[in-house]
Amino acid sequence: MSVHLILFLAFGTVCVAGAVNLLAQRHPINGALSLIAVMAALAGEYLLLGAEFVAAVQVIVYAGAIMVLFVFTIMLLNAGEEERTRGSRVAVLFGIPGMLLGSLLVGWVVLRHSGTEAVAAGALPGDPKVIGQLLFHEFLLPFEITSILILIAIMGAVVLASKPATSAARKVE
Amino acid sequence: MVPLSYYLVLSGFLFACGVAGFLIKRNIITIFMSIELMLNGVNLSFVAFAAHWHVLAGQVFVFFVMVVAAAEAAVGLAIIIAVYRTRETLNVDQVNLLKL
Numbered sequence: 001m002s003v004h005l006i007l008f009l010a011f012g013t014v015c016v017a018g019a020v021n022l023l024a025q026r027h028p029i030n031g032a033l034s035l036i037a038v039m040a041a042l043a044g045e046y047l048l049l050g051a052e053f054v055a056a057v058q059v060i061v062y063a064g065a066i067m068v069l070f071v072f073t074i075m076l077l078n079a080g081e082e083e084r085t086r087g088s089r090v091a092v093l094f095g096i097p098g099m100l101l102g103s104l105l106v107g108w109v110v111l112r113h114s115g116t117e118a119v120a121a122g123a124l125p126g127d128p129k130v131i132g133q134l135l136f137h138e139f140l141l142p143f144e145i146t147s148i149l150i151l152i153a154i155m156g157a158v159v160l161a162s163k164p165a166t167s168a169a170r171k172v173e
Numbered sequence: 174m175v176p177l178s179y180y181l182v183l184s185g186f187l188f189a190c191g192v193a194g195f196l197i198k199r200n201i202i203t204i205f206m207s208i209e210l211m212l213n214g215v216n217l218s219f220v221a222f223a224a225h226w227h228v229l230a231g232q233v234f235v236f237f238v239m240v241v242a243a244a245e246a247a248v249g250l251a252i253i254i255a256v257y258r259t260r261e262t263l264n265v266d267q268v269n270l271l272k273l
Binding site for chain 2: 002004005008012015016019020022023028031032035038039042045046048049050051053054057058061062065066069070073074076077079082083084085099103106107110111126130131134135138139142146149150152153154156157158159160161163
């Protein structure tokens with residue numbers, strides 16, 4: 001077993017454990033913390049694949065900014081434990097065996113037929129310079145469109161989250 | 174050296190966990206976090222394919238996915254706050270009317 005495989009398995013175990021924990025936990029804050037663990041472990045996987053910049057951005061933007069937003073909302077709304085409702089019996093009878101069968105099938109096909117070629121670590125330089133050149137030359141139009149998307153999202157968030165004006169306040173205006 | 178298929182299986186597992194959480198969870202914030210989990214699973218396969226085929230565009234697409242996820246989180250959480258303000262609940266089973 002090479003060092004790469006050991007590291008992959010270690011980070012992968014954290015990922016799987018965090019994802020299962022997200023399903024198992026009932027309090028949203030526990031789910032958010034396990035999701036942060038998944039994202040940090042995924043950053044490790046990106047490092048193994050030679051994508052250093054993506055790994056850094058994953059930690060800063062995903063595990064940092066976005067999850068802070070989630071935790072902040074959970075705190076703000078004082079979210080408690082979720083109450084479970086009983087699902088339909090058909091879903092339990094057919095859904096779980098179907099899901100197991102489907103995932104086994106997909107796993108078998110992928111493991112069997114996608115070959116055993118190893119992904120060479122560090123074969124692809126993922127440093128910020130190369131990515132920046134790609135982003136500002138080939139992907140300039142999508143980049144600008146995402147900036148418009150972000151602008152719209154900011155305005156939408158401000159409009160949605162602001163307190164609705166009461167009718168009395170509207171009359172004063 | 175790790176085969177590409179291992180990364181794909183891990184990515185598929187994360188995506189499946191996200192789908193399962195989206196379907197079985199009843200708290201609207203946890204449902205939202207399941208969507209983030211799905212996006213993370215997709216990102217992993219993007220990076221794995223980028224390394225496998227030696228095409229850096231895969232890593233650039235990860236950034237676009239992150240941008241869309243950030244925009245989605247900002248707008249979605251604002252919607253959640255608005256829903257909580259009008260209905261005083263986060264349980265999606267009790268949010269079943271378009272108009273109050």
